[in-house]
Amino acid sequence: MSHEPNDTIVALATAHGSAAIAVIRLSGPKALDIVESFFYSRAQKKKLLKDKTSHTAHFGLIIHQEVILDEVVVTLYKSPNTYTGQDSVEVSCHGSHFIQQQLLKLFLSAGARMAQPGEFTMRAFLNGKLDLSQAEAVADLIASNSAISHQVAMQQMRGGFSGKIKLLRENLIDFAALIELELDFSEEDVEFANRNDLKSLITKIITVIQKLVNSFDVGNVIKNGIPVAIVGKPNAGKSTLLNVLLEEDRAIVSDIPGTTRDTIEDEMTIDGVLFRFIDTAGLRTTSDIVEQIGVNKALEVIRKSAIVIYLFDSHAISCGDLKMEIELLKDHIGNSQLVLVANKIDAENDTDLKAEFSDYPEMVFISAKHQRNIEELKQKLVALFDTRTINATDTIVTNARHANSLRNAEKALIKVNDGLNANIAGDLLALDIRYALEELGSITGQVTNEDLLDSIFTRFCIGK
Amino acid sequence: MSHEPNDTIVALATAHGSAAIAVIRLSGPKALDIVESFFYSRAQKKKLLKDKTSHTAHFGLIIHQEVILDEVVVTLYKSPNTYTGQDSVEVSCHGSHFIQQQLLKLFLSAGARMAQPGEFTMRAFLNGKLDLSQAEAVADLIASNSAISHQVAMQQMRGGFSGKIKLLRENLIDFAALIELELDFSEEDVEFANRNDLKSLITKIITVIQKLVNSFDVGNVIKNGIPVAIVGKPNAGKSTLLNVLLEEDRAIVSDIPGTTRDTIEDEMTIDGVLFRFIDTAGLRTTSDIVEQIGVNKALEVIRKSAIVIYLFDSHAISCGDLKMEIELLKDHIGNSQLVLVANKIDAENDTDLKAEFSDYPEMVFISAKHQRNIEELKQKLVALFDTRTINATDTIVTNARHANSLRNAEKALIKVNDGLNANIAGDLLALDIRYALEELGSITGQVTNEDLLDSIFTRFCIGK
Numbered sequence: 001m002s003h004e005p006n007d008t009i010v011a012l013a014t015a016h017g018s019a020a021i022a023v024i025r026l027s028g029p030k031a032l033d034i035v036e037s038f039f040y041s042r043a044q045k046k047k048l049l050k051d052k053t054s055h056t057a058h059f060g061l062i063i064h065q066e067v068i069l070d071e072v073v074v075t076l077y078k079s080p081n082t083y084t085g086q087d088s089v090e091v092s093c094h095g096s097h098f099i100q101q102q103l104l105k106l107f108l109s110a111g112a113r114m115a116q117p118g119e120f121t122m123r124a125f126l127n128g129k130l131d132l133s134q135a136e137a138v139a140d141l142i143a144s145n146s147a148i149s150h151q152v153a154m155q156q157m158r159g160g161f162s163g164k165i166k167l168l169r170e171n172l173i174d175f176a177a178l179i180e181l182e183l184d185f186s187e188e189d190v191e192f193a194n195r196n197d198l199k200s201l202i203t204k205i206i207t208v209i210q211k212l213v214n215s216f217d218v219g220n221v222i223k224n225g226i227p228v229a230i231v232g233k234p235n236a237g238k239s240t241l242l243n244v245l246l247e248e249d250r251a252i253v254s255d256i257p258g259t260t261r262d263t264i265e266d267e268m269t270i271d272g273v274l275f276r277f278i279d280t281a282g283l284r285t286t287s288d289i290v291e292q293i294g295v296n297k298a299l300e301v302i303r304k305s306a307i308v309i310y311l312f313d314s315h316a317i318s319c320g321d322l323k324m325e326i327e328l329l330k331d332h333i334g335n336s337q338l339v340l341v342a343n344k345i346d347a348e349n350d351t352d353l354k355a356e357f358s359d360y361p362e363m364v365f366i367s368a369k370h371q372r373n374i375e376e377l378k379q380k381l382v383a384l385f386d387t388r389t390i391n392a393t394d395t396i397v398t399n400a401r402h403a404n405s406l407r408n409a410e411k412a413l414i415k416v417n418d419g420l421n422a423n424i425a426g427d428l429l430a431l432d433i434r435y436a437l438e439e440l441g442s443i444t445g446q447v448t449n450e451d452l453l454d455s456i457f458t459r460f461c462i463g464k
Numbered sequence: 465m466s467h468e469p470n471d472t473i474v475a476l477a478t479a480h481g482s483a484a485i486a487v488i489r490l491s492g493p494k495a496l497d498i499v500e501s502f503f504y505s506r507a508q509k510k511k512l513l514k515d516k517t518s519h520t521a522h523f524g525l526i527i528h529q530e531v532i533l534d535e536v537v538v539t540l541y542k543s544p545n546t547y548t549g550q551d552s553v554e555v556s557c558h559g560s561h562f563i564q565q566q567l568l569k570l571f572l573s574a575g576a577r578m579a580q581p582g583e584f585t586m587r588a589f590l591n592g593k594l595d596l597s598q599a600e601a602v603a604d605l606i607a608s609n610s611a612i613s614h615q616v617a618m619q620q621m622r623g624g625f626s627g628k629i630k631l632l633r634e635n636l637i638d639f640a641a642l643i644e645l646e647l648d649f650s651e652e653d654v655e656f657a658n659r660n661d662l663k664s665l666i667t668k669i670i671t672v673i674q675k676l677v678n679s680f681d682v683g684n685v686i687k688n689g690i691p692v693a694i695v696g697k698p699n700a701g702k703s704t705l706l707n708v709l710l711e712e713d714r715a716i717v718s719d720i721p722g723t724t725r726d727t728i729e730d731e732m733t734i735d736g737v738l739f740r741f742i743d744t745a746g747l748r749t750t751s752d753i754v755e756q757i758g759v760n761k762a763l764e765v766i767r768k769s770a771i772v773i774y775l776f777d778s779h780a781i782s783c784g785d786l787k788m789e790i791e792l793l794k795d796h797i798g799n800s801q802l803v804l805v806a807n808k809i810d811a812e813n814d815t816d817l818k819a820e821f822s823d824y825p826e827m828v829f830i831s832a833k834h835q836r837n838i839e840e841l842k843q844k845l846v847a848l849f850d851t852r853t854i855n856a857t858d859t860i861v862t863n864a865r866h867a868n869s870l871r872n873a874e875k876a877l878i879k880v881n882d883g884l885n886a887n888i889a890g891d892l893l894a895l896d897i898r899y900a901l902e903e904l905g906s907i908t909g910q911v912t913n914e915d916l917l918d919s920i921f922t923r924f925c926i927g928k
Binding site for chain 2: 077142
């Protein structure tokens with residue numbers, strides 16, 4: 001990808017497919033020229049754009065070789081107050097694939113270049129409009145599919161996370177400067193940097209970094225959904241339960257006509273929290289986790305889950321047998337949370353069942369078929385997530401790259417700390433401090449390189 | 465659908481799916497109020513929209529209950545210079561499904577109503593921004609997938625067709641007025657309307673209408689693509705040929721990265737003309753049209769085609785045998801155009817083959833496998849279409865509703881003509897003239913009713 005943003009890029013910014021409108025976006029020094037050269041009034045007279053004010057919208061025709069390609073609205077964004085920092089134009093056209101393609105071809109023929117994925121946002125970064133972690137949050141925001149993942153991405157895009165990292169880094173830089181100063185005077189054996197102050201600072205920073213690193217466990221779940229497995233014997237009602245859960249979710253979604261969602265089959269959002277059912281296709285058919293407990297695939301599903309729902313037919317099992325099965329299961333679920341769900345309850349046996357399984361006060365009694373107490377089960381799932389005390393306003397690391405840099409910085413600072421305890425020389429300390437600074441700087445893009453930028457921005461969609 | 469456009473409607477105007485941006489559109493008296501009530505500056509201070517100029521774009525945050533839903537650009541369009549004629553707002557947000565949904569919910573909660581399909585354009589019609597045939601052309605424009613269908617829709621949207629119909633109608637109205645005047649003086653047996661002038665006018669109008677009605681054959685093909693069947697014996701190379709034709713088309717389309725098309729498998733555009741292969745799924749596998757000539761399904765495919773490509777293995781058949789097969793085929797193809805294609809040619813047998821089949825000078829010699837002369841075949845297909853002398857700047861009827869109204873008007877005017885020849889009374893003439901006027905008026909919406917509007921606009925996509 002070119003990191004010299006002096007040419008003009010163009011891309012479709014809206015989703016593909018036929019719709020009322022589509023938006024084609026241009027950014028670069030020739031953006032206004034290119035669009036202007038094809039822009040005409042309703043009466044087919046040439047319309048000027050460059051003399052118009054920024055942030056204004058203009059109705060007109062796009063005409064090429066006397067053929068009217070479309071009636072459009074052109075919105076001007078003049079440098080520097082634009083998303084990319086460059087002159088930008090948005091052409092809002094009729095949402096036909098044919099028109100989109102013709103307009104793109106036209107702008108390309110006039111000197112624009114097809115934008116690479118994320119190139120608009122990369123320009124925003126290169127022009128200082130966003131730092132790197134904010135830029136990455138833009139992609140997360142677009143991909144966000146629950147209230148929490150949305151809020152975390154929004155907070156990061158608006159600079160919450162960057163602010164925290166920058167603060168850590170500034171504290172370290174001040175100290176690094178003193179240590180480096182000592183090196184200049186190394187013959188004289190002076191200490192400008194108070195070792196006790198440095199130690200307490202390093203300890204403080206390590207604590208903050210550790211908290212951030214730990215938040216990635218949760219952050220990852222927020223971003224990708226909480227993995228849940230529904231396990232149980234055949235005929236326990238696993239597939240009925242899953243369908244009931246998913247269908248309700250879909251029904252809510254389809255409340256708003258026209259927003260038919262690209263359904264990812266086995267995901268659902270409860271109270272803004274995304275749950276993802278792992279490999280339930282297999283579970284839905286014949287495989288029975290408990291019976292196949294030795295089978296690798298089944299174990300894998302359980303291992304990947306943060307929550308394991310153990311569903312059983314409340315008519316078909318005694319409490320004693322259940323206990324044995326749970327013990328067997330517990331050997332395999334590791335740190336996952338286990339939710340016991342008694343299925344196929346009815347009004348008649350409700351009280352008896354609760355007495356029978358009174359050893360398990362947390363057990364949820366449902367009827368998947370008759371959709372009884374499903375809401376209770378859903379609240380249970382949400383509550384399990386809440387017990388991890390997630391607060392979307394906390395700074396939560398959701399990006400594996402950030403988590404990795406934080407871990408590296410942590411390691412370096414632990415070495416600094418050890419070095420301080422062992423009273424090692426300032427130049428060795430300086431080395432590790434510099435390394436930690438670089439790792440922290442790479443998160444916000446204060447320290448960066450072309451490969452890193454490419455690997456980040458190629459993950460974006462084209463047009464952003 | 466409500467035809468009282470006094471409430472405020474909202475819809476997603478861009479295609480569904482994840483993308484850089486999405487646009488939510490509002491139209492109605494409360495559009496500005498609704499968006500303004502959630503609109504804040506970057507510093508989270510309330511931003512006013514109503515005092516801003518029309519056609520301006522404003523960056524800001526959408527905040528609800530202290531949660532930032534998105535950073536957006538809000539573009540204002542103030543009545544009357546808007547698409548619908550009403551106050552309108554376009555909110556350009558990040559293209560995440562979650563954000564789209566949240567913003568829609570928010571605007572709905574604040575008093576907007578979800579727009580019905582085509583409701584924005586219906587409001588444009590009701591507010592006199594477009595006539596009915598122009599409004600219908602908007603939907604055609606969005607659906608257009610070839611240069612010709614695009615140009616015909618564009619011309620109709622820009623009023624070319626309406627102008628023609630309105631002119632016909634005005635001529636008739638002048639005469640109708642004179643005839644109606646005669647009725648007022650019917651006791652006195654006067655003739656204000658010169659019968660010869662009327663006759664020549666009616667004849668002229670009928671001619672124009674007939675030309676328009678006839679253009680619908682072509683218009684329908686422009687809109688829906690030219691139906692083509694590739695028939696031939698097993699191993700003639702039908703599926704190879706189809707794949708070669710379609711793949712080339714796709715390669716052209718994918719020239720522009722990022723414009724991956726929602727491929728409709730069996731369509732291709734050659735020189736701006738859309739060709740549609742009918743039921744080729746079946747043809748590609750085992751069925752052999754000629755051998756199954758008695759089978760209904762095969763006959764149906766041929767009957768539906770405007771062009772039948774008869775493909776044969778040039779190594780496997782003599783000219784004599786071919787003649788017999790063609791005779792058999794000709795019994796069934798009706799008005800379709802037959803294109804004879806000799807497949808599997810190579811450099812060695814090229815000349816011999818052309819001699820062998822010299823009775824068929826129009827025959828195309830190709831090698832589907834080695835992609836020889838494919839371009840020649842394509843030009844042949846386009847030429848068949850061209851022989852119908854289509855000119856995108858001609859007025860072409862592409863809409864079945866319009867064709868139907870024109871046919872009804874034509875019938876009525878033929879009755880008027882017959883009546884004039886039989887010297888029948890003015891009141892009977894007036895009846896049929898009025899009927900013709902109504903039919904013509906229904907095309908442009910000068911005469912209309914709620915059912916008609918509903919049936920037209922429900923075919924639109926939501927958001928337009």
